[in-house]
Amino acid sequence: xxxxxxxxxxxxxxxxxxxxxxxxxxxxxxxxxxxxxxxxxxxxxxxxxxxxxxxxxxxxxxxxxxxxxxxxxxxxxxxxx
Numbered sequence: 001x002x003x004x005x006x007x008x009x010x011x012x013x014x015x016x017x018x019x020x021x022x023x024x025x026x027x028x029x030x031x032x033x034x035x036x037x038x039x040x041x042x043x044x045x046x047x048x049x050x051x052x053x054x055x056x057x058x059x060x061x062x063x064x065x066x067x068x069x070x071x072x073x074x075x076x077x078x079x080x081x
Contacts, residue, residue: 008014
């Protein structure tokens, strides 16, 4: 014959311990998510500014090249005055 084993019955203290454990995880997880979101947003903003700066430099170089072509259409080296 098989013996019956006693199964633990959840008591109020077990339920309270579970609620406290889940609350503890939430206390850590919520600020972590907020910080991660802010960090990710800051990285996106820096990447956007880096791209914007690279585009501005490229446009400025194009403008300088165009001005040099206008000032010196022959392409000969300029003589000092």
